[in-house]
Amino acid sequence: MQSFKWINATSVAEVKEILAQQGDKARIFAGGSDLMTMLKERLDMPELIVCLGNIKTLKYIREEKDGVRIGAMTVLADIVGHPTLLQKYTALAQAAEAVGSPQIRNMGSIGGNLCQRPRCWYFRGPFICIRKGGDTCFAVNGENRYYHAILEGADCFMVHPSDTAVALIALDADIIIAGVGY
Numbered sequence: 001m002q003s004f005k006w007i008n009a010t011s012v013a014e015v016k017e018i019l020a021q022q023g024d025k026a027r028i029f030a031g032g033s034d035l036m037t038m039l040k041e042r043l044d045m046p047e048l049i050v051c052l053g054n055i056k057t058l059k060y061i062r063e064e065k066d067g068v069r070i071g072a073m074t075v076l077a078d079i080v081g082h083p084t085l086l087q088k089y090t091a092l093a094q095a096a097e098a099v100g101s102p103q104i105r106n107m108g109s110i111g112g113n114l115c116q117r118p119r120c121w122y123f124r125g126p127f128i129c130i131r132k133g134g135d136t137c138f139a140v141n142g143e144n145r146y147y148h149a150i151l152e153g154a155d156c157f158m159v160h161p162s163d164t165a166v167a168l169i170a171l172d173a174d175i176i177i178a179g180v181g182y
């Protein structure tokens, strides 16, 4: 793993400021269950990691007049066991429960689940595929039974692996994004 600097951010405003300054040199770290594997495999080599773990305002499940709001740092295990979600938004609770293992659900946040990189084994493995600067998507003629698009694709046929994304789309959820400039 390439060495990097680490910052424990304490607010969303601070994260935005850091990202505005550092641009593509920085990565956000939530639970780390996906990002750590990317770093260890040298698939991603940022100079700076910005950890969201200390931003307590991003961890909540709140029932409101027009629905339920979930903070990006809410871990999947909390979504699985939340009474309102179980009762009114069952698909989301069930989707969160389908993710990985108890360890992954205890560490993994909903924000990270939605932003995780696709798990194509050509991308994750020692192949210089089109996503890593090569000129071929090996999945087209290779191992493409489980994780690759079967209906349409562009140059790369990876599909996103997030279980919760499917439920959120079915429930017509809105995502509020904080970023540089907004």
Ligand SMILES: Cc1cc2nc3c(=O)[nH]c(=O)nc-3n(C[C@H](O)[C@H](O)[C@H](O)COP(=O)(O)OP(=O)(O)OC[C@H]3O[C@@H](n4cnc5c(N)ncnc54)[C@H](O)[C@@H]3O)c2cc1C
Residues within 6 Å of the ligand: 027, 028, 029, 030, 031, 032, 033, 034, 035, 036, 052, 072, 073, 098, 099, 100, 101, 104, 107, 108, 109, 110, 111, 112, 113, 114, 115, 116, 117, 161, 162, 163, 164
């Ligand atoms: C063994 C294993 C099995 C798994 N099985 C499944 C499965 O069956 N179904 C499924 O859906 N997923 C599965 N996953 C993926 C898992 O759900 C994700 O790794 C986890 O949800 C990511 O959350 P995290 O908080 O650890 O994210 P991190 O690893 O910290 O971050 C993941 C990515 O999202 C970005 N990110 C994180 N939070 C934010 C934010 N708030 N704003 C902007 N960017 C952000 C990070 O920069 C990084 O690029 C599996 C993972 C593993 C390791």
